[in-house]
Amino acid sequence: MSTLNILAVGDIYGADGLAFAKEHLRTVKSRFSADLVIVNAENASRGNGTSAADAKELLDAGADALTGGNHSLRHTGFFTVLEDCDNVLRPLNFPELAPGRGHCILYGPEGVRVLLLNAQGQVFMDYSIDNPVTATERVLDKLKGEYDVAVCDFHAEATSEKAVFANAFDGRLSAVWGTHTHVQTADERILPGGTGFLSDLGMTGVADSIIGGAKEGILAYYRTHVRTKIEDAKGECALHGALFTIDASAGRCTGVKRIQFGKESIQ
Numbered sequence: 578m579s580t581l582n583i584l585a586v587g588d589i590y591g592a593d594g595l596a597f598a599k600e601h602l603r604t605v606k607s608r609f610s611a612d613l614v615i616v617n618a619e620n621a622s623r624g625n626g627t628s629a630a631d632a633k634e635l636l637d638a639g640a641d642a643l644t645g646g647n648h649s650l651r652h653t654g655f656f657t658v659l660e661d662c663d664n665v666l667r668p669l670n671f672p673e674l675a676p677g678r679g680h681c682i683l684y685g686p687e688g689v690r691v692l693l694l695n696a697q698g699q700v701f702m703d704y705s706i707d708n709p710v711t712a713t714e715r716v717l718d719k720l721k722g723e724y725d726v727a728v729c730d731f732h733a734e735a736t737s738e739k740a741v742f743a744n745a746f747d748g749r750l751s752a753v754w755g756t757h758t759h760v761q762t763a764d765e766r767i768l769p770g771g772t773g774f775l776s777d778l779g780m781t782g783v784a785d786s787i788i789g790g791a792k793e794g795i796l797a798y799y800r801t802h803v804r805t806k807i808e809d810a811k812g813e814c815a816l817h818g819a820l821f822t823i824d825a826s827a828g829r830c831t832g833v834k835r836i837q838f839g840k841e842s843i844q
């Protein structure tokens with residue numbers, strides 16, 4: 578079984594971020610020789626949720642699967658996509674009756690079966706959901722023998738919870754990447770059991786912004802606590818993510834590379 582390169586792309590934020598991802602996703606995939614591209618899409622629709630059209634556009638642009646998070650169920654028009662498309666996920670530890678699913682199987686080189694999971698953290702998140710570690714364990718146990726490699730987008734706020742999650746699955750998941758904070762961390766590493774880990778991928782959106790939103794409305798809210806609509810920022814974008822290289826036979830990660838493409842690119 579071969580080497581597998583998985584490109585995980587950080588949260589697509591707003592109209593400019595979506596347009597940038599659509600324009601450059603295939604270029605980035607090719608540049609880093611990625612076999613599979615996993616995109617977090619939960620902020621694609623004006624920074625809040627995903628629409629059916631957003632999902633289609635990202636899949637058409639080269640994403641092999643979409644993951645979500647706390648905004649996954651913001652738009653009712655997206656529910657049919659969650660129900661009908663196996664490769665569009667919401668967190669697996671959402672209530673049992675929530676639309677959609679939190680895992681799918683993708684196929685890499687030589688038919689390697691890649692179990693993609695999407696889970697959400699509990700710390701500082703906006704509503705109560707199931708324990709992400711035990712919920713993920715249940716999925717892995719249930720699907721034992723049906724996949725060769727398993728990876729997870731862990732959508733969470735707290736760096737500490739992300740470290741807990743990754744270490745809980747060291748050796749069982751080949752890669753764990755965090756999403757949600759929109760700021761790329763520099764803590765990429767391979768845990769002793771072979772799990773590649775990065776606390777947060779960062780985002781795909783306007784570089785000069787407050788985690789993707791226009792500054793003015795956010796600053797006004799911060800000063801007054803009067804709720805105002807947060808607009809998407811406009812301007813030059815960057816795509817942030819990470820490339821996980823995995824020995825598919827051993828199920829071990831052999832390399833984690835942070836990626837920044839576009840404005841403030843370091844490539």
Ligand SMILES: [Fe+2]
Pocket residue numbers: 619646647648732756757
């Ligand atoms: Fe989020």
